[in-house]
Amino acid sequence: MRSRGGASSDACPAASKRLSGVRAVFLVGFMGAGKTSVGRALADRLGWPFEDLDDRIEKLEGRLVTQIFQDAGESGFRESEARALRELLASLGPGPRVVALGGGAFVQDANTVLMDEAGVHSVFLDAPAEELFRRCQQEQKVRPLAHDASRFTELYESRRAAYLKADVAVQTSGKDVSAVAWEVACSLGLGSAIEH
Numbered sequence: 172m173r174s175r176g177g178a179s180s181d182a183c184p185a186a187s188k189r190l191s192g193v194r195a196v197f198l199v200g201f202m203g204a205g206k207t208s209v210g211r212a213l214a215d216r217l218g219w220p221f222e223d224l225d226d227r228i229e230k231l232e233g234r235l236v237t238q239i240f241q242d243a244g245e246s247g248f249r250e251s252e253a254r255a256l257r258e259l260l261a262s263l264g265p266g267p268r269v270v271a272l273g274g275g276a277f278v279q280d281a282n283t284v285l286m287d288e289a290g291v292h293s294v295f296l297d298a299p300a301e302e303l304f305r306r307c308q309q310e311q312k313v314r315p316l317a318h319d320a321s322r323f324t325e326l327y328e329s330r331r332a333a334y335l336k337a338d339v340a341v342q343t344s345g346k347d348v349s350a351v352a353w354e355v356a357c358s359l360g361l362g363s364a365i366e367h
Contacts, residue, residue, distance in 0.1 A: 183362035193359050195263055195291040197270045199277035200334055201327045203306035204296040205343050205351060206271035212352035214269040217361060223271045228255045236273075249279060256282055260289040278333040294355050295337035298344040300327040 196213065198206040207223050214221035225236050228251050232239055239248045252273060259270065270291075276282050277293065286293065298306075304323045334340075339358040343351050356362045 183357035193267070193292050193361060194265065195268045195270065195289075196355070196359060196361075197272055197277075197286060197291050197293045198296055198355070199272050199293050199337050200274065200296040201300075201303050201330060202274045202323075203303035204274075204298060205306075205348060206296055208348045209296060209343070209351045209355060210269045210271040212348050213355055216352060216356065217267070217269070219267045219269050221269045221271075222259065224252065224255055224259065224276060225271075225273050227259055228252055228273075231255055231258070245275075249275065252276055253279065253282060256285060260285055260291070263289060263291070275330070277337070278330045283333075283336065292359060293337035293339075294358065295334040295340040296343050296351065296355075297331075297334065297340055298342065300324040302344055303327065 198204075198210050198213075200206055210223065211221050213219075228239070228248075229235055231254065232251050234242070236248065239251055243251075252275070256272075256276060277286075277295075300323065301320075304320050307323075339355075341351060341354050341358060346354075353362070
């Protein structure tokens with residue numbers, strides 16, 4: 172996904188799904204989908220705070236996600252992730268927020284139950300597995316589960332059904348960050364909050 176500034180001048184499509192009472196938007200999807208980039212752009216446009224759950228995990232644990240995976244394995248990381256998500260959801264006040272979840276957070280049933288109970292809205296950012304893998308390879312970020320293309324694709328396919336349970340889905344393939352942020356806002360009925 173390409174980065175580009177500026178707001179879209181297009182009106183939101185009439186067919187956009189309207190969700191009432193949006194106070195928190197949680198972006199979900201696989202590695203490389205653009206959750207952090209789109210989340211920052213969306214938050215900036217809406218004037219809402221942005222948070223990446225991985226940043227909260229690192230702060231709580233006092234070490235990087237890659238170190239948690241090395242020291243505690245994926246199961247240990249998932250425990251830290253669930254703890255950080257519970258803390259984040261408990262800290263949500265009446266003010267709005269945009270949150271980027273890690274690629275595996277939304278596929279954990281206990282996490283989706285917590286999110287449903289908190290009344291937050293989820294948006295699945297999607298693209299073909301090959302494109303997601305290419306994006307991950309181009310980043311400077313170390314991703315513990317993004318080393319082998321065939322394993323990456325298998326993991327994506329195993330998680331996709333869970334991602335499709337999000338409130339809405341937005342395709343990111345071939346789109347720049349700004350366009351995806353705009354589409355997310357429109358899909359939640361928030362387009363008028365960023366139209367100029």
